Amino acid sequence: MSATYLGMPGFPPPSHPAFPSFPQAAREAVRDETLRGNLRHATHTIRAKRAGAVAELADWAALREAGKQIKDHTLRHLDRYLEQVEEAVTAAGGTVHWAVDAQEANRIVAGLVRATGETEVVKVKSMATQEIGLNEALEAEGIRAYETDLAELIVQLGKDRPSHILVPAIHRNRGEIRDIFRSQMSAWGRPAPEGLTDAPAELAEAARLHLREKFLRARVGVSGANFVVAETGTLVVVESEGNGRMCLTLPETLISVVGIEKVVPTWRDLEVFLQTLPRSSTAERMNPYTSMWTGTADEDGPSTFHLVLLDNGRTDTLADEVGRQALRCIRCSACLNVCPVYERVGGHAYGSVYPGPIGAILSPQLRGTASEIDASLPYASSLCGACYEVCPVAIDIPEVLVHLRERVVQGGPVTRGGNRVVLQPAKGHAAERAAMRVARWALTHPGVLRGGQRLASRTRRFHPRSLPGPGRAWTGTRDLPAVPAEPFRDWWQRTHGDGEGSE
Amino acid sequence: MSSRERILGRVRRALADVPQDDTPYAQAVCRDYLRQHGDHGAEETVDLLAENLVDYRAVVHRCAAGELPGLIAHLLGERGSQSVLVPPGLDESWLADTDVKRVADLPDSTPHELDRIDSVITGCALAVAETGTLVLDGSPDQGRRRISLIPDHHICVVRVPEQVVSSIPQALERLAPGRPLTWISGPSATSDIELDRVEGVHGPRTLEVVLVSG
Structure with missing residues (x-):
């Protein structure tokens, strides 16, 4: 503009x-x-x-x-609860890392993946890792990240950007999804089945087949979390498809990148959010799968667990008295x-x-x-x-x-x-501020206001329909209000005046 | 300064305007929401569970304890399963009537091996009626999380009414947070295509729930 x-x-x-x-x-x-x-x-x-x-x-x-x-x-009390999270996760066998910004978080994750010797990871849909551009950062390190949520897969295969928090491919209809699967799946692994139609059930089946081999061979999983319980060190991931369960349980190493605002103090607090989140997001009484894990468990799931606590602007947001309420968001x-x-x-x-x-x-x-x-x-x-x-x-x-x-x-x-x-x-607001200064001056000087209004009324035939100069943008989407033949105050004086006049 | 110290320092500075408040957490939040929705008897609660399971496309069967082995044999036969994955502590008698090949989840069995098994049978920790949810906590009759995930057919046995609670608050009270927990509400599904629900993505596409009484 x-x-x-x-x-x-x-x-x-x-x-x-x-x-x-x-x-x-x-x-x-x-x-x-x-x-x-x-x-x-x-x-x-x-x-x-x-x-x-x-x-x-x-x-x-x-x-x-x-x-x-x-x-x-x-x-x-976020400082206190973050320390409690660290203590509980560590006690349960996990390792906690702190990342001030996106760069640091990406560096930590890339380092952890490299230490495993692996060059690919499977990912559960996570807003935090999207926010920090983790996939691109891993790519630069020679590590391929496979998105496994259906909508994220559609976005990744289509070299597209997410457009919705819950359903990142909401801007795509079933026909477009079929076309993306047909043309792109083969470049990433198992191709789309022959004769794939745009029936949602068939598209879901195509994603199941395409991702299955990746889940079964995966050694490293990357996730976010919907909630982290401070008193127990438990992480919660809420999902529908089962890709989350695959990524959280089959790999040997699990790395979870979680914004510091995801903490809740107690186990009991989940009773509120597990009722409000599914109904608000997918309108279900309960989403198909919810996984909860605390550190590492004996022979069940990953033997190594890393939690990366991410700031990346959250503490700046917390410093704003009005704006900090945005950190309550549960991404529904x-x-x-x-x-x-x-x-x-x-x-x-x-x-x-x-x-x-x-x-x-x-x-x-x-x-x-x-x-x-x-x-x-x-x-x-x-x-x-x-x-x-x-x-x-x-x-x-x-x-x-x-x-x-x-x-x-x-x-x-x-x-x-x-x-x-x-x-x-x-x-960009200089003209607006100037206009407001003029208005303030006129409105605090009755004589000026009266004179201006009369002048405006008498010249109304010559008024343009849009403003010149910096005002043009304002009238680009609005009509300039019509000025009456007689200012209201003059009309009032004429019809209701006490005869004493104000002049 | 470490990133940990920096983040904690920023949090403390960000909260400098907030007045000191040392209310114990138990009193800090008003919890006047309901512990359960509606007042159901034990039998009604089980009915509600069945209704909500069916609503999200789980297949529900009800039987008495004595009929369970017969029912399980029937379900595996109907499905045409050649093999069934069995958690280490599953009640042996449940499989008394079937000769389908039993496979144990061994420490060194790979995900690829589990992927070749047709069905899995587990118990559960509890079930939540209001939401139609089964919760597995990795107890010996349920096994590791992966066994109820990889096979395409999951039969889950719920002892009613004792394993059924009405609501989520009641479920959380009974669960141990330290255990790996999986909450299952119907077969795997997605809303990712035009925000409409479709069943059957990565988890078991068929979920059969057996409500056993007595």
């Missing part, structure tokens, strides 16, 4: 060259009719089902409140499925592995607002509030969006890389 756009910021050279600003990406996306059809179909399918699954539980509101309180309490993706903006533009426009409403508040906090995409994300919303309504841990996403908009426009103190810094106001 070249012009100043007052409703949405346009920014100087982006530090993420791959990602254009949200409005720019969105403009492309909404023109893709296949994409819009796919998203509409998928999000509408899940919306009604989620509502039904939630309605089955009479105590939903109480579960939601408890989930919020558990997470808030944990975040408030209910907010994506109800979002009118997400439904129309899809996940790629958000320029992050975290798309949708939660991504719009998480990415600019984890990465900072320096890049074009991150500064535009807080505006990727109509503030309708549907996301807050469905959130199982009651994250007030609209509140954080408005807070982040303020930060982008006005600048102010933030924490980046553990240091307090003062953010400059965004350049």
